[in-house]
Amino acid sequence: MPEPERAQRQLKAELLLESQKVLGLDALTPGDGDLVFGLDFLVDGAKKYELPYVSANLARPDDTLVFPATRVVEVGSMTLGITGAMGSELGVTGARVLDPIPAVTAAVAELRSKNVDLVIVLSHLGSRSDKDLAKAVPGIDVVFGGHDRKHMESPTVVGQTAIFQAGSRGKYVGQVTFELAEGGSGWSDPEGRAKALRQQSNLKRQIERYTQQLEEAKDDKSRERLTRVLGFAEKRFNEIVIPDEGATKAHKIDATKIPMGKGLADEPVMRKLVDATLDSMGPEITSDPHGDHSTGRNPDRPTKRDWAPWAGAKQCRSCHEAEYDDWKQTPHGGAYAGLVKERRHMDLQCWSCHVTGANQKGGPTGPKDVGPMRNVQCESCHGPGLAHVKEPVKDTIIRSPSEAQCLTCHTEEQTEGQFVLDEYLPRVDHKD
Ligand code: HEC
Ligand code: HEC
Ligand code: HEC
Ligand code: HEC
Known part of the structure; x- marks a missing residue:
C-alpha cells in the first residue's frame, strides 16, 4: 500500500476501533480487514479500547489463540453463547488462521456445556462457507456473517441454523428478535419464506423476459448485453434458498434491517470522533485544494496542466447545451460537490469514481490533481473528447456508452447489485 494511503487508512482503523468502544458492543470477531496493519495493531487496539473480541481460530504462530474463543453474555432473560471465526484461506501477517470447522466445533461444545439459551457464531467466513459451517457443526442456532458484503433481511435457514449476512460499510443496522418456544427446536420463518418465494417468482419472470428479448435481439451488441444480464439473473435465481415451513414447535425469529441513510441524524459522540479524524488528516482533507469548486478556479495552482485527450464538460456545453443542462441536473453533475460536502474528496478510497478520467491517460492522478475534471462528466460515458472538439463529427466520439463503462464506477461492491x-x-441518456 503506498504511504499516503496507508497513513489515511491507519487513521480510519484507529477511528473504527474507538467507535466500537462507543457502540458498547458485547462481542465482535476480527476478519482479514482488521489485520491489514498486523496482529499487534489489532491486539493493542483491542486492549486500549477494551473491545470484547472473540475468535475460535485466530492464532499466534505458536497456535495459541489471540482472543478468547467464546463469550457468554446475558441479554434480557436470555443467556447467549458467542464464538467467532474467520476463513483460513485469508492471509494475515504475524498470525495463523486455524481450520474453522474443528475450531468452531470445540467452541460450540464448550458453550453448550454452559447451558446457554442460544449459540451464536460471528463469522468472517463468507456466505457460502457459513452454510457449510451450519451443515458441518450441529448446535449452532444463529450465524451472523460478514466478509463477502452481501446483506439480507430475513435469514437463510439451514437445518437448525439461521444465517444472516450483515452487508458492508455500515449501510444497515439489523435488529433481530428471538422468541423461544418451550421445548421447541429449529426456526420458523414464515415471512422469510414468503419473501424468498416472491423473489423467486419475480426473478423467474425477469428471466423469461430476457430470454424472449434475447431471441428477438437484432444485433450482436444487444445479444451480448442480454446474455450477460440473463446470466446475472440466473445466478441470483439459483442462489435463493427457500426456508422450510418450519416445525410446529419451532422458535420464532423476527428480523428488520434499518437503513443508516441520510434521514437519520448523526449520533453526536460519533460525529465528533469522525470530525476529529478528518481534522487529523491535515488541511488537505479539510479544505478544497481546487479552490472554489463551483467556478473551477484554483488560486493555488500556478501552472496550467494539459488535460489532453480530455476536453471537459464546459467545452461540450458550447455545442450541446441541451445535453449539458440535462446532465447537470443528474446526480453525475453534482457527484464531486457531494464528496466535498462529506469532506471526503481528499480520501484516497473515495475520489476516483466521483471525477472524470481518474488514473486514465491524461486524467487526474490523485485527489490533489482533479482540476477541471470534477464530477462524472460527459467524457466518463462518451470517452475522451478533445479530438471531437477539434473535429466535431460522429466518428470522433462514442455515441452509446457500454454497460462496462458504467460498471467501472457502479461496481457490484459499491451498489450491492442495485445497478440494473x-x-x-x-x-442519463438525455431523452426526457
Ligand atoms: C464545436 C462543436 C462541438 C463540440 C465542442 C462538441 N461537439 Fe459533440 N457533436 C457536434 C456535432 C456537430 C455533432 C454531430 C455530428 C454529426 O451528426 O455528424 C456532435 C455529435 C456528438 C455526439 C453523437 C455522436 C453520434 O454518433 O451520433 C456525441 C455523443 C457528442 N457529440 C458528445 C460530445 C462531447 C462529450 C463533447 C465534449 C467533449 C462534445 N460533443 C463537444 C459538435 C460538437
Ligand atoms: C467504485 C466507485 C466509487 C467509489 C470508490 C466511491 N463511490 Fe461514492 N458513489 C459511487 C456510485 C456509483 C454512486 C451512486 C449511488 C450508488 O449506486 O450507490 C455513489 C454515490 C455516492 C454518494 C451519493 C449517494 C449517497 O449514498 O448519499 C455519496 C455521498 C458518495 N458516493 C460518497 C462516497 C464516499 C464518501 C466514498 C469513499 C468512502 C465513495 N463515495 C467512494 C461510486 C463510488
Ligand atoms: C452517464 C453517462 C452519460 C453522461 C455523463 C453523458 N451522456 Fe450523453 N449520452 C448518454 C447516453 C446513454 C446517450 C444515448 C446514446 C444512444 O442514443 O444510444 C447519450 C447521448 C448523447 C448525445 C447524442 C444525441 C442525444 O442527445 O441523444 C450527445 C450529443 C450527448 N450524449 C452529449 C453529452 C454531453 C455534452 C454530456 C455532458 C454535458 C453528456 N452527454 C453526458 C450517456 C451519457
Ligand atoms: C466515473 C464514474 C461513473 C461512471 C462511468 C458512471 N457513473 Fe453513474 N454515478 C456515479 C456516481 C459517483 C454517482 C452518484 C453521484 C451522487 O449522487 O453524488 C452516480 C449516480 C448514477 C445514477 C443515480 C443513482 C441514484 O441512486 O440516484 C444513475 C441513474 C447512474 N449513475 C447511471 C449511470 C449509467 C447508466 C452509467 C453508464 C452509462 C453511469 N452511471 C456511469 C459514477 C459513475
Whole structure:
C-alpha cells in the first residue's frame, strides 16, 4: 500500500476501533480487514479500547489463540453463547488462521456445556462457507456473517441454523428478535419464506423476459448485453434458498434491517470522533485544494496542466447545451460537490469514481490533481473528447456508452447489485 494511503487508512482503523468502544458492543470477531496493519495493531487496539473480541481460530504462530474463543453474555432473560471465526484461506501477517470447522466445533461444545439459551457464531467466513459451517457443526442456532458484503433481511435457514449476512460499510443496522418456544427446536420463518418465494417468482419472470428479448435481439451488441444480464439473473435465481415451513414447535425469529441513510441524524459522540479524524488528516482533507469548486478556479495552482485527450464538460456545453443542462441536473453533475460536502474528496478510497478520467491517460492522478475534471462528466460515458472538439463529427466520439463503462464506477461492491442497466440508462441518456 503506498504511504499516503496507508497513513489515511491507519487513521480510519484507529477511528473504527474507538467507535466500537462507543457502540458498547458485547462481542465482535476480527476478519482479514482488521489485520491489514498486523496482529499487534489489532491486539493493542483491542486492549486500549477494551473491545470484547472473540475468535475460535485466530492464532499466534505458536497456535495459541489471540482472543478468547467464546463469550457468554446475558441479554434480557436470555443467556447467549458467542464464538467467532474467520476463513483460513485469508492471509494475515504475524498470525495463523486455524481450520474453522474443528475450531468452531470445540467452541460450540464448550458453550453448550454452559447451558446457554442460544449459540451464536460471528463469522468472517463468507456466505457460502457459513452454510457449510451450519451443515458441518450441529448446535449452532444463529450465524451472523460478514466478509463477502452481501446483506439480507430475513435469514437463510439451514437445518437448525439461521444465517444472516450483515452487508458492508455500515449501510444497515439489523435488529433481530428471538422468541423461544418451550421445548421447541429449529426456526420458523414464515415471512422469510414468503419473501424468498416472491423473489423467486419475480426473478423467474425477469428471466423469461430476457430470454424472449434475447431471441428477438437484432444485433450482436444487444445479444451480448442480454446474455450477460440473463446470466446475472440466473445466478441470483439459483442462489435463493427457500426456508422450510418450519416445525410446529419451532422458535420464532423476527428480523428488520434499518437503513443508516441520510434521514437519520448523526449520533453526536460519533460525529465528533469522525470530525476529529478528518481534522487529523491535515488541511488537505479539510479544505478544497481546487479552490472554489463551483467556478473551477484554483488560486493555488500556478501552472496550467494539459488535460489532453480530455476536453471537459464546459467545452461540450458550447455545442450541446441541451445535453449539458440535462446532465447537470443528474446526480453525475453534482457527484464531486457531494464528496466535498462529506469532506471526503481528499480520501484516497473515495475520489476516483466521483471525477472524470481518474488514473486514465491524461486524467487526474490523485485527489490533489482533479482540476477541471470534477464530477462524472460527459467524457466518463462518451470517452475522451478533445479530438471531437477539434473535429466535431460522429466518428470522433462514442455515441452509446457500454454497460462496462458504467460498471467501472457502479461496481457490484459499491451498489450491492442495485445497478440494473435497463433502469439506470434512461435516467442519463438525455431523452426526457
Ligand atoms: C464545436 C462543436 C462541438 C463540440 C465542442 C462538441 N461537439 Fe459533440 N457533436 C457536434 C456535432 C456537430 C455533432 C454531430 C455530428 C454529426 O451528426 O455528424 C456532435 C455529435 C456528438 C455526439 C453523437 C455522436 C453520434 O454518433 O451520433 C456525441 C455523443 C457528442 N457529440 C458528445 C460530445 C462531447 C462529450 C463533447 C465534449 C467533449 C462534445 N460533443 C463537444 C459538435 C460538437
Ligand atoms: C467504485 C466507485 C466509487 C467509489 C470508490 C466511491 N463511490 Fe461514492 N458513489 C459511487 C456510485 C456509483 C454512486 C451512486 C449511488 C450508488 O449506486 O450507490 C455513489 C454515490 C455516492 C454518494 C451519493 C449517494 C449517497 O449514498 O448519499 C455519496 C455521498 C458518495 N458516493 C460518497 C462516497 C464516499 C464518501 C466514498 C469513499 C468512502 C465513495 N463515495 C467512494 C461510486 C463510488
Ligand atoms: C452517464 C453517462 C452519460 C453522461 C455523463 C453523458 N451522456 Fe450523453 N449520452 C448518454 C447516453 C446513454 C446517450 C444515448 C446514446 C444512444 O442514443 O444510444 C447519450 C447521448 C448523447 C448525445 C447524442 C444525441 C442525444 O442527445 O441523444 C450527445 C450529443 C450527448 N450524449 C452529449 C453529452 C454531453 C455534452 C454530456 C455532458 C454535458 C453528456 N452527454 C453526458 C450517456 C451519457
Ligand atoms: C466515473 C464514474 C461513473 C461512471 C462511468 C458512471 N457513473 Fe453513474 N454515478 C456515479 C456516481 C459517483 C454517482 C452518484 C453521484 C451522487 O449522487 O453524488 C452516480 C449516480 C448514477 C445514477 C443515480 C443513482 C441514484 O441512486 O440516484 C444513475 C441513474 C447512474 N449513475 C447511471 C449511470 C449509467 C447508466 C452509467 C453508464 C452509462 C453511469 N452511471 C456511469 C459514477 C459513475
